[in-house]
Amino acid sequence: MKDKDVTNYHAVRWREPIIYELERKGRRGFMVPTVEAEVKARAGDVVSSIPKKMRRKAPPELPQLSEPEVVRHFIHLSQQTFGVDSGINVGVGTCTMKYNPKINEALARSPRITELHPLQDEETVQGILEIMYKLQGWLCEISGMDKFSFQPRGGAHAVFANACIIRAYHNLNGELDDRDEIITTVVSHPCNAAAPAAAGFKIVTLYPNGETGCPDIEAVKAAVSKHTAGMMITDPYDTGIFDSNITEYIKIVHEAGGLVAIDQANANCILGRVKIGDLGADLCHFNLHKSFSTPHGSCGPGGAPIGVKEELAKFLPVPTVEFDGTKYYLDYDKTHSIGKVAEFHGVVPNVVRAYAWIMTMGAQGLKETSEVAVMNNNYLLKKLLEIRGVSLPWGKHHPFRMQDVRLSLEKQKEETGIGIDEVNRRIVDFGVQRCFTSHEPWIIPEPFTPEPSETASKQDLDRFAGIFRQISTEAYTDPETLKKAPHNCAISKVDLTPSSDPKKWAMTWRAYLKKHR
């Protein structure tokens, strides 16, 4: 490992103005399509058909720019954004920042998908329905579930949809008024608390045992009651620990009359190794934008199919994609369905990308994915643990982790005053993405959560660990550099006070002009 990172990186720094500052009155970037004279004549004065009180007095104050200016502005903004293609992203745990294959992109951007309307006659969309139906089958095979819906448009949205199914299930049984509690764990993604709460459930949160990193079986037993509607947890957890008691939990919750939904956002490390449905889980979801390689799109659109066991299939959102032996069709006719959680059929281009990815990987490739993802994670984990000030909570029970790992800089913070905030502001000076810390509450002090995924190379891991070591050395010898970081980025340290000050915050340019000009 080299002592100093030698890239001498500096981010693109444009000091790009806000787009409104670039405008010059009268410029325009778009010529509207022409209207035929006869159309105009017969349509008449359409604007006057709008009653005066509903007629806009002045056009919206959008910026006025020519097309080349718009292009240059957004190219500059893209250059100041750091994607998977830009460089090393191995610090971003729970996100599975894997490579997004270009062929999948090309296929998903074909007009044969982009120009499809979701309400077209089924006869005219047989190809896309076939892809949806077949991917559904593959996801059943991967998860051990019996039926999928692609309607939820993000992971948390899928957890919400599953909470709605749990709600509908108990409602049909006439037990919903009594069964109003969802059990989750604090080491599960917070949407497993927030989404069922939005669906009207009370949340019971279990904390991990200080030794094992997992809740005790006894705690689960104590948590269930006649009020239990279900359990909604992530497994593997965001800490990189696979909760090996999962089958016990499922049994306990089932015996209490509840359902179990397992958030499979972290499935990258168990592809081809564990089928959550075979363990008895009733519901699950995958994030296509994580394990299945569809791009994260700067934070969506993602795509999060939900899978359920046969007994719960009747509750799935409508429509489901079906096949009658000769043609594919959409089935809206489901009496017990939860209805809809979003409009239409989900983020369909991502269904195509995921379909292409599974086809490219094949069964062996999925297993190879989980194998290398876990190997990469443990390799990086060991490298990081060799660095002064880094520790691994629950390391005795879980020396090896799954897809990611939650480490702590508590020791470094105690010894130098430099914690994860400073490290994250410094690490970006080297041209790598920052580390994910942890959702709150921080049950691990000064947490950080790397996840290399299978598409990181050994050189990436070595370089990342080397940078981390260099920063650790700085923390112990030159903490000022860290406190003032970043130094090589597009901007310097931001003023966070507007975040919580109603007089200062400005979520739009119009608000900014009112408050600050």
Place this chain on the structure above:
Amino acid sequence: MPVHQYIPNSVPKIKKEMLKYLSVEDVEELFVDIPEKIRLKKRLQLPHPTPELEVKRIIEALLSKNKNCNELLTFLGAGCWPHYVPTVCDEINSRSEFLTAYTGDVYTDLGRYQALFEFQSMIGDLVALDVVSFPTYDWATASGDAAHMAVRTTGRHEILIPKTISPERLSVIRAYSERIAKIKPVEYDPTTGQLSLRDLRRKISSKTAAVYMENPTYLGFIETEGKEVGKIAHDNGALFIVGVEPLSLGLLTPPGEYGADIVCGEGQPLGIHMNFGGGLLGFLASRDDERLVSAMPHRLITITSTEHKGEWGFAYTLPKRTMFVAREKATTFTGTAAVLWAITAAVYMSLLGPQGIKELAEVIMQKSHYAMKRISEIEGIKCPIFKSPHFKEFTVNVNRTGKTVRQVNRSLLKNRIQGGKDITKEFPQLGNSALYCITEMHTKEDIDRLAVALEEVVK
């Protein structure tokens, strides 16, 4: 497994080296957390690893079974509309930095933050409100979020919604508000379609958290009494929520100017392809009132400064509201939603500018009004059903032709025309009716072709 093109460390020699460093013989030892008895013993029944060329051929063959809207003359809208996508929009949203970024902070992802702030700003300009949030999944979920906001802000548990709302959106609002709020439908005037102020006054009470209204409505006409609806809501201590289609705001009074506290809507017309419904982009805006901002369900980006003069910085406003901190007490559960589309919409709005969006709205109206006139001349067809101003969508009733919409659409399809959405089941009181959509994409020739075909079909 041979070496895989996406997996740099799938080379056996590299694996061996890495495992040696980890002091394990077999990679399976790393999976120690997974009990032996639950490990899968069989290989998954999936395709064999397939080379790119073959993947491309197979998927293209599947996709060629579709007939898309370039091949089929389409008059569908109903929440996802065929608009022209300027080439620049796809150029920018194909930039791999935007495409493959996720959740980096402002130092690595300054451009992403700034583009989002600009998206928020331009939506604010369209709707005339000062607070706009991160994008969400679609209009329907944004209206569900708005309902939650109203309940949280007022402490009341009823939402009044006119019966002209899209049944699909209503279904989502129901899923979002079950056990949180009760939905009470409000009647509409059978002649004009306008929300009935009389029924609204009858149903509103001290239990009402909000009145929700759409403009233009799902059925295509413009609600003209927005100001009065807002006044009734406010007089009763309720919030006023308006759902909008954004291009119409080139010509229509923005809801912020007729009393809306919260605005939600669908951003797909702003430069995003329909994608079989996959191109949706929900947006949510509110007045700059601390109570409303605290109840905002999504991340919000504020502009700020940095330690160096002349630099813009960005930060999250009130981050403790979100699920990432507040868990079950959060104002939302939304995480990954639709940022790539929000960036696209920002590009689109800056291309159009004030004049462009106004002109485009007028073009759309001219074409849709021409189409309404042409179709209404056909014997046995009533178009539109409601005597109200319309924007880009309108109803077509075929009761007097003795045919159902389904029959009409089947016949049109034989002429490679996809007719409007059949709303006979959604609105039985409107008889055999369809919802047609005309945009700037439709030429006179297209509309004439539809009119001629319809005339033939219903003869």
